[in-house]
Amino acid sequence: MTVTAATELSERELALLAEVPTGLLIAGVWRPAASGKTFDVEDPSTGKVLLTLADAGPEDGAAALDAAVAVQDEWAATAPRVRAEILRRAFDMVIARADDFALLMTLEMGKPLAEARGEVTYGAEFLRWFSEEAVRSFGRFSSSPEGTSRLLVQKKPVGPCLLITPWNFPLAMATRKIAPAVAAGCTMVLKPANLTPLTSQLFAQIMMDAGLPAGVLNVIATSTAGEVTGPLIKDNRLRKLSFTGSTPVGRRLLADASQNVLRTSMELGGNAPFLVFADADLDAAVDGAMAAKMRNMGEACTAANRFIVQDTVADEFAAKFAVKMAAMTTGRGTEPDTKVGPLIDAKSRDKVHSLVSDALADGASAVTGGAPVDGPGYFYQPTVLKGVEPGARILSEEIFGPVAPIVTFKTEDEAVALANDTEYGLASYVFTQNLNRGLRMADRLEVGMMGLNAGVISNAAAPFGGVKQSGMGREGSVEGIAEYQYIQYIGMPSPHNA
Numbered sequence: 165m166t167v168t169a170a171t172e173l174s175e176r177e178l179a180l181l182a183e184v185p186t187g188l189l190i191a192g193v194w195r196p197a198a199s200g201k202t203f204d205v206e207d208p209s210t211g212k213v214l215l216t217l218a219d220a221g222p223e224d225g226a227a228a229l230d231a232a233v234a235v236q237d238e239w240a241a242t243a244p245r246v247r248a249e250i251l252r253r254a255f256d257m258v259i260a261r262a263d264d265f266a267l268l269m270t271l272e273m274g275k276p277l278a279e280a281r282g283e284v285t286y287g288a289e290f291l292r293w294f295s296e297e298a299v300r301s302f303g304r305f306s307s308s309p310e311g312t313s314r315l316l317v318q319k320k321p322v323g324p325c326l327l328i329t330p331w332n333f334p335l336a337m338a339t340r341k342i343a344p345a346v347a348a349g350c351t352m353v354l355k356p357a358n359l360t361p362l363t364s365q366l367f368a369q370i371m372m373d374a375g376l377p378a379g380v381l382n383v384i385a386t387s388t389a390g391e392v393t394g395p396l397i398k399d400n401r402l403r404k405l406s407f408t409g410s411t412p413v414g415r416r417l418l419a420d421a422s423q424n425v426l427r428t429s430m431e432l433g434g435n436a437p438f439l440v441f442a443d444a445d446l447d448a449a450v451d452g453a454m455a456a457k458m459r460n461m462g463e464a465c466t467a468a469n470r471f472i473v474q475d476t477v478a479d480e481f482a483a484k485f486a487v488k489m490a491a492m493t494t495g496r497g498t499e500p501d502t503k504v505g506p507l508i509d510a511k512s513r514d515k516v517h518s519l520v521s522d523a524l525a526d527g528a529s530a531v532t533g534g535a536p537v538d539g540p541g542y543f544y545q546p547t548v549l550k551g552v553e554p555g556a557r558i559l560s561e562e563i564f565g566p567v568a569p570i571v572t573f574k575t576e577d578e579a580v581a582l583a584n585d586t587e588y589g590l591a592s593y594v595f596t597q598n599l600n601r602g603l604r605m606a607d608r609l610e611v612g613m614m615g616l617n618a619g620v621i622s623n624a625a626a627p628f629g630g631v632k633q634s635g636m637g638r639e640g641s642v643e644g645i646a647e648y649q650y651i652q653y654i655g656m657p658s659p660h661n662a
């Protein structure tokens with residue numbers, strides 16, 4: 165299998181790239197790194213350089229935090245309606261440029277254009293949702309039980325935040341943090357992933373154009389993440405760290421954050437089980453499996469990582485699933501027929517292949533796929549493996565690629581034990597036509613989110629997040645803004661006792 169696609173950038177692609185700011189955004193000004201250093205951003209479908217960005221060093225990180233700290237008080241005092249309207253304008257502006265944002269994400273990350281458009285809709289929705297939440301952040305006023313005092317509870321912005329985002333959803337992971345921080349009245353420093361920073365650069369300019377005051381959002385792309393963010397996390401003017409990324413990096417950042425007892429939100433890795441019971445609508449389960457596995461080429465924290473299928477329907481499920489997987493066209497995301505883009509880099513593709521090779525060596529068989537794709541870029545065949553043994557490495561690590569291992573069970577208890585046999589607890593999917601069983605599974609699965617007969621669960625109005633080593637805190641929904649607020653209580657005597 166080979167991929168043939170145009171590898172030269174079109175005029176439209178070049179024109180869009182020319183619009184992306186290439187500097188660091190500090191105190192409202194795009195500027196070069198203090199060291200003058202730069203780094204390249206590549207197209208993963210060709211390996212060619214798309215753009216060269218300023219490469220922040222520790223002194224730039226310090227300048228970005230200085231800028232965020234300088235305007236924190238003024239920003240916190242800005243009327244919620246003003247903050248809301250900036251977010252709402254930004255929503256309109258992103259939607260007006262949906263095609264540009266989609267193309268930019270496809271270029272730097274590789275996902276097919278149709279999926280990138282879906283991410284624009286999803287990512288922009290956080291701007292609209294939190295523009296609505298900004299003006300509905302209520303406290304309380306109550307009497308103490310003995311009636312002698314009055315209790316006033318108010319919510320205040322936590323203060324300057326450091327936001328660190330991964331490469332897989334370049335727009336949505338940024339808006340899911342920036343929008344609630346803006347709504348709550350926090351200033352911030354964003355460190356986007358070095359593999360896909362271009363979307364954040366263009367989006368930050370949109371926020372400025374929408375009226376966000378200088379210094380509220382600072383953006384420091386860098387090729388040396390730890391060196392730049394380490395001193396910021398130790399700086400006691402920083403009040404919050406919100407991180408989305410892998411569990412090993414999250415653990416390290418949590419240890420650093422403990423020095424300052426920093427507020428943290430951690431959206432970490434996943435190992436989602438996808439359970440199919442014999443009483444499921446099998447065609448619906450296959451459609452759900454396609455969505456839960458193949459969104460973003462499997463490079464999603466919510467991606468179904470383990471297909472746990474009742475033994476009596478496992479062969480039929482595997483056969484139907486494999487037919488759909490094999491029919492997917494692999495190619496550069498900008499090609500109209502493409503359904504599966506490249507993986508993000510050679511390391512990711514090689515890791516996926518080593519997981520598949522290990523499973524095959526241990527006796528699993530490939531119903532379809534099972535190998536990398538020749539050609540430029542980092543493509544991997546959509547793959548379905550059956551006969552995978554419980555305990556196999558591929559069931560315990562995040563695959564982050566278009567590979568679906570199937571393991572079978574006989575009883576519900578066995579299914580639950582298999583599903584919970586992981587350090588992760590982010591997403592899960594259950595297919596059954598028995599509603600009682602479905603709700604029972606929600607009680608029994610150790611996860612933050614469950615799709616019941618649904619393969620897609622992400623929604624700006626839903627509380628997104630995990631348990632166990634998938635993290636802590638929630639993004640989106642009414643919980644999302646609370647991550648950027650602290651509660652202050654004021655006690656006063658009851659007016660009747662005064």
Ligand code: NAP
Pocket residue numbers: 328329330331332333337355356357358359386387388389390391393394408409410411413414416417430431432433434464465466562590630634635
């Ligand atoms: P990653 O390697 O952990 O990187 C995530 C971010 O952390 C990037 O911006 C990265 O910068 C930065 N980083 C890496 N090492 C750091 C350090 N020592 N100090 C400070 N920052 C550091 O994860 P990834 O490969 O980008 O993303 C994939 C992972 O994210 C998967 O595990 C996936 O499940 C998880 N994820 C979770 C969610 C969720 O909501 N739970 C959503 C999406 C993805 P560089 O880019 O410069 O390395």
